[in-house]
Amino acid sequence: MSTTDTFLNEHENKHLLRFITCGSVDDGKSTLIGRLLYDSKLIYEDQLSSLQDASEKNGTTGVGEIDYALLLDGLKAEREQGITIDVAYRYFSTPQRKFIIADTPGHEQYTRNMATGASTANLAVILIDARYGVVTQTRRHAFIASLLGIKHLLVAVNKMDIGGYNEETYLTIRQAFSDFAETLDIPDVRFVPISALKGTNVVSRSPDLTPWYTGPALLELLETVDVSQDINTRDFRFPVQVVIRPHLNFRGFAGTVVSGKIKPGERIRVLPSNTTSVVKRIVTADGDLAEAAAPQAVALELADEVDISSGDMIVHDNNLPRVKDRFEAVVIWMSETPLRAGAQYVLRHAGRFVKARVEALLYAIDVNSMQQSAASELSLNNIGRVVVETTQPLFFDPYSENHATGSVVFVDPISNVTAGAAMVTDNVFVDAGAPRVVGDADTLLRDHVERREFHWETGWVSAKDRLVRNRHVGKTVIVTGTSAQAVQTFGKELEQRLFKLNLNSYYLGFSSLSRGLASDVQDNRSERDAQIQRLGELARILTDAGLIFITALPAADAYTIERLRGLNQPNELLVVALGESTKHVVPDAVTIDETLAVERRVDSVLGVLADQRVIPDYCI
């Protein structure tokens, strides 16, 4: 075999290490990456010549020296600003390994980018400027790395040349970082003293400059760190991406084994249908496999005819993920529009989209101090812990056990932008039947209605279909006033007039409610609230059913009307007040002159209903 044959075959069979580099501004991160690329002989000559031109224009190094950092900054705007503002991916290889570097900026406002780079990384290189030691940004970078579940940290103490390669400096920094790192969940932390600019301990050891350092050079560490244990090999999870049906006799469920492994003959279960079957074949274009393990992309053929579609998950029958429509997660917010409790999103999880709602924002986490504090919202680059509720159950494992099934992306349902990234947590506050965050009555009602609307399940007949057939839309009309008899009579009159116009109307007397739907309410103190709640729920349903629903509530107070208004959301109430005396109670009620004849009073309400486009104009 020629040397090129050998080179190519070795290249093919190398193992891959993905790592992220993080550092503060000016701590030499770009210089380090530039040096790794340069020294691994992958900087091509023409890139070098254009680099020499650019160094003269924008470079910050001395005359005649190459500014390695300029190799990396891809986009024009940031080249002019002199800072990197996004995640860039670089590739290099050595005879031992192939590397993918996620190069992320150190700037304060770019937590988002670091989290992005860290999400696919096996290892994080954290640069510390030897002159300044462990600074706020160092702690932030290490914290984000641990949050994203990175198991290997390589702390490079850079610019050792400036202080004359002082061992004391290195040891002090090493101790300071080790003390801090004990609070983080990172099992493997290593240190190396370097000078990226001079190449000290970067590619190979520099015993003449740092005789006191006996460990490996930075690149040697990158080449040898063992990441084979990082992936979950225990729990077989297979989100089905596509169903392949070339002909009637074959149905393949195509996807990636995101964790664990599978063999033909093994018993599986399909979620959410809960049906079981046995794997018949593991199909690939290169022939059937005797076993598939993460991260292989394959197609499974099953022994039975099972109805499976894209977004379903295949797992081992005896090893199931959690199946829940309510969970807790740590979220990193990435959108200009803040996250708030009650807001709705679309989640992308394990290959499907699911509608979701943030039930509660438990607390925010300060990325610099790791302190928790109460928060009403999370803005761009904020981190917090949330309770999330979904319309369909998710099939997940905690992120700490399985990155593939414990990671979730929040998508804004209107703009479709990726708004946040979340890691499902392990200890589940929501499992313990934890107390909801207690608020005032208004907040509780709003929370109740939001949740009800979130879960509101509609049939196939739309509001528009009903309008076309009924010629009117649904509406709830509350009649109030000082005289009980007058409001009841008026309500029945309105019902009858609408009915005679061929419109669907229904009058409900309050006693029908209190002796029926609300008859179970025992507690006197909350009796009225409970009755109102039932009336409001009924109004919501009947309005949705397309009915003009009328009820009489003599002497209703502003509190009652407000609650009904809230419960009837997303539809608006029409409140009719008989007589001026009621007007101050409900300011925006339609006031009807009591002295008018009954027929004229009803006419004026019909006029309002026509103006509001509830009923057609020609009815009156």
Place this chain on the structure above:
Amino acid sequence: MNTLSQLKQLEAESIHIFRDAVSQAQNPILLYSIGKDSSVLVRLAQKAFYPGRLPFKLLHIDSTWKFREMIAFRDRFCTEQGLDLIVHSNEQGRADGVNPFDYGSRKYTDLMKTQALLQALKAGKYDLAFGGARRDEEKSRAKERVFSFRDKHQQWDPKSQRPELWNIYNARVNPEESVRVFPLSNWTETDIWQYIRIERIPIVPLYFAAPRPVVERDGQWIMVDDDRMRLHPGEHPVEKVVRFRTLGCYPLTGAVESTATTIEEIVAETLQVRVSERSTRVIDHDGDSSMEQKKREGYF
């Protein structure tokens, strides 16, 4: 256990991307450029949907100035592989006789490549288009997403790109917006050559050295592929043994002198010469940041 070789990992990742994109898209298309990366892209797509057929068509933007061997290869390849191919050219540009000589490379590229592509994407109402771009090709591509968002004018804005975490991709778009998907994002030049070699993927013969008629222009060897080539005073075609590192429109694509007739020889040469592959593309030298500018305008 993470024991897959890096090339197998890249292959699995690309297949995952193809399937994920198809599961999210209403009307996907694959942008086929005839080059070696496109050949690899097609092979990975075939593997992703094996034993089924590709659930999308191929779209080739014919600038009308491609090498003749490229067009012959395209038609043969698509027939042999059973691929549905759509070919689109800017017909107005063709009628106006737009060519790289009178219009200059920048304007010509805009009209016959960028505009032609935008026309075809608009006409097909595609909400997702696969492309063969790699991040290691050029500096501005290092930050390109795997799923790259385009607004309703098909424009790329570095500020509006969506964060990409883990292997979770978001292809949701509003009407008229679209997403370009790059399954080869993490492949390097060497990965591509080795994959072509072990998978025996057919590529255009222009990649291999052969005697070809060329003229020297601005430090590049330009092939005289047909009689439309306009020769400057004093230019005389000479026969040289050359090959092409990338393929595009023949008047804008420089050849390199080479005797490499096998992939092994090409890779051996690449390792020694170390001139990055896009340097033979004339359009990349239109000015600093020129590729970034073209991307903003919609060029692939």
